[in-house]
Amino acid sequence: MAAVKRKNAPVLPWMRSPVDVTGMERCPLDSLPFLDPRLKVALGKMGVSSLFQVQVAVWEETIGPGGFERDVCVSSPTGSGKTLAYALPIVQALSTRAVKCLRALVVLPTRDLAVQVKDVFSAIGPAVGLSVGLAVGQSSIADEISHLVKRPKLDVGICYDPEYPSPAPQCAVDILVATPGRLMDHISNTKGFTLEHLQYLVVDETDRLLRESYQSWLPTILKLTASDDQSFASCARSFDASPLGSIKTMKTCGIERGFKGKPYPRLVKMVLSATLTQDPSKLAQLDLHHPLLLTTGPTRYLFPENLKSLKVVCEASEKPLYLVALLQSLGQEKCIVFTSSVEYSHRLYTLLNFFSDLKLKVGEYSKLQRQSLRSKTLAAFRAGKVQVLVSSDGMTRGMDVEGLKIVINYDLPAYIKTYIHRAGRTARAGHEGRCYTLVGKQEVKKFKRLLQKADKESCTEHSVPSELVNALRPVYKNALEKLQEVSESEALRKRKWQLPDRKTHD
Numbered sequence: 484m485a486a487v488k489r490k491n492a493p494v495l496p497w498m499r500s501p502v503d504v505t506g507m508e509r510c511p512l513d514s515l516p517f518l519d520p521r522l523k524v525a526l527g528k529m530g531v532s533s534l535f536q537v538q539v540a541v542w543e544e545t546i547g548p549g550g551f552e553r554d555v556c557v558s559s560p561t562g563s564g565k566t567l568a569y570a571l572p573i574v575q576a577l578s579t580r581a582v583k584c585l586r587a588l589v590v591l592p593t594r595d596l597a598v599q600v601k602d603v604f605s606a607i608g609p610a611v612g613l614s615v616g617l618a619v620g621q622s623s624i625a626d627e628i629s630h631l632v633k634r635p636k637l638d639v640g641i642c643y644d645p646e647y648p649s650p651a652p653q654c655a656v657d658i659l660v661a662t663p664g665r666l667m668d669h670i671s672n673t674k675g676f677t678l679e680h681l682q683y684l685v686v687d688e689t690d691r692l693l694r695e696s697y698q699s700w701l702p703t704i705l706k707l708t709a710s711d712d713q714s715f716a717s718c719a720r721s722f723d724a725s726p727l728g729s730i731k732t733m734k735t736c737g738i739e740r741g742f743k744g745k746p747y748p749r750l751v752k753m754v755l756s757a758t759l760t761q762d763p764s765k766l767a768q769l770d771l772h773h774p775l776l777l778t779t780g781p782t783r784y785l786f787p788e789n790l791k792s793l794k795v796v797c798e799a800s801e802k803p804l805y806l807v808a809l810l811q812s813l814g815q816e817k818c819i820v821f822t823s824s825v826e827y828s829h830r831l832y833t834l835l836n837f838f839s840d841l842k843l844k845v846g847e848y849s850k851l852q853r854q855s856l857r858s859k860t861l862a863a864f865r866a867g868k869v870q871v872l873v874s875s876d877g878m879t880r881g882m883d884v885e886g887l888k889i890v891i892n893y894d895l896p897a898y899i900k901t902y903i904h905r906a907g908r909t910a911r912a913g914h915e916g917r918c919y920t921l922v923g924k925q926e927v928k929k930f931k932r933l934l935q936k937a938d939k940e941s942c943t944e945h946s947v948p949s950e951l952v953n954a955l956r957p958v959y960k961n962a963l964e965k966l967q968e969v970s971e972s973e974a975l976r977k978r979k980w981q982l983p984d985r986k987t988h989d
């Protein structure tokens with residue numbers, strides 16, 4: 484791996500000399516040093532036969548010669564395989580653990596994303612005897628607690644002193660994938676839920692999560708896992724106080740955090756994003772230890788190799804017509820249509836459903852909906868029962884929908900980061916994909932400037948046949964009238980029930 488000089492050099496010295504992974508070769512699993520054979524089988528079942536570049540690089544820094552000595556920061560394109568890049572080394576490192584307790588915590592910004600990442604851990608963790616938990620508020624808190632903590636079983640035939648209280652509940656998972664909100668609920672209220680044995684902390688979609696200060700989740704985690712005198716001593720004290728089969732000992736405190744022979748244990752952190760922040764004050768919150776930055780080339784933002792960016796220029800008022808014509812020309816191909824707010828998503832979704840000739844099933848995915856409905860829509864989209872998913876930016880981060888070849892920006896993204904995350908839902912794992920952006924005639928320059936931020940000088944123009952557009956005009960007029968009626972009755976209903984204003988951009 485070679486150190487590279489970067490454009491727009493960041494302030495932090497360690498960010499100025501990242502390691503570029505693009506020169507690395509993919510590594511077949513047969514040649515991957517130290518890989519547990521059981522994991523090789525599990526990976527095979529997932530369709531993985533070799534590791535991608537970023538995965539090889541992280542493996543080298545963790546299981547390989549790097550030996551988890553440094554905190555690892557990854558800034559690599561969408562779809563480059565960051566999930567497995569951290570999941571595999573963590574599972575491999577924990578594959579020899581003797582006692583079950585919470586050793587790895589992965590924090591993600593949204594529930595659907597957490598479920599997706601949990602699925603990756605669940606595909607490999609159980610192969611080496613590890614349990615994986617989820618704390619996202621998908622099920623009731625009681626249900627979640629019953630999976631996360633259990634009372635240890637008392638050995639049959641041993642007579643326990645009735646003077647001692649019955650054993651306290653203990654963590655029943657080795658790896659937990661969580662969103663900040665539910666994580667904080669468990670930290671504050673769930674008996675037996677503890678982070679004191681935590682060895683690995685992954686903050687995925689870091690730049691997004693660092694904007695989320697929900698109940699100070701990050702400072703809380705860092706405080707609870709701090710390897711200072713005080714927490715080490717309290718860990719030791721808790722050993723004295725729990726006579727019934729406690730797993731807390733002075734020795735295990737050190738060993739289980741992976742720092743046998745060193746004065747105090749250290750929590751290993753891994754932070755990842757396709758658009759990793761360079762802001763020193765934000766990164767300082769993570770309290771990184773001797774961080775190593777892995778990147779993919781000299782530019783800050785990189786598009787997936789096989790992504791084609793296209794623009795459709797039209798009058799802003801005619802965007803709906805052009806969108807429908809574009810969808811018709813794409814046939815039955817599955818696609819996500821991005822808008823800039825939940826309100827716009829809802830309007831567009833409603834409008835598209837009034838185009839009776841559009842033989843495509845359209846779904847809506849936004850924070851306006853209940854989580855259960857949103858997850859159901861996403862499942863239908865994954866299964867191909869819904870072909871067009873209208874979404875606000877809640878969907879842009881990390882979601883992986885197999886076989887998705889097309890993304891459409893109905894509204895221009897406000898930031899280049901947003902463009903990257905939206906477009907990155909396609910062209911994943913080396914596959915081909917196209918991102919169309921509907922650009923109003925007044926927005927052409929703005930769009931050009933936006934792409935220049937990612938060193939993209941040009942974007943091919945895609946023309947939608949005018950006959951297609953003109954043929955839609957009568958239906959469009961009709962659809963607009965119906966939309967007006969629906970919007971009025973929805974507004975009336977909203978006022979009646981005094982729903983809170985949910986104007987949000989997620």
Ligand SMILES: Nc1ncnc2c1ncn2[C@@H]1O[C@H](COP(=O)(O)OP(=O)(O)OP(=O)(O)O)[C@@H](O)[C@H]1O
Nearest residue numbers: 531533534535561562563564565566757881883912
């Ligand atoms: N070694 C591999 N071999 C084959 N497929 C892989 C491999 N690693 C990951 N994939 C697949 O590549 C896709 C993208 O992976 P992943 O979701 O981890 O990307 P990402 O870098 O986290 O993207 P984003 O930045 O959008 O979150 C997934 O469908 C995953 O199953």
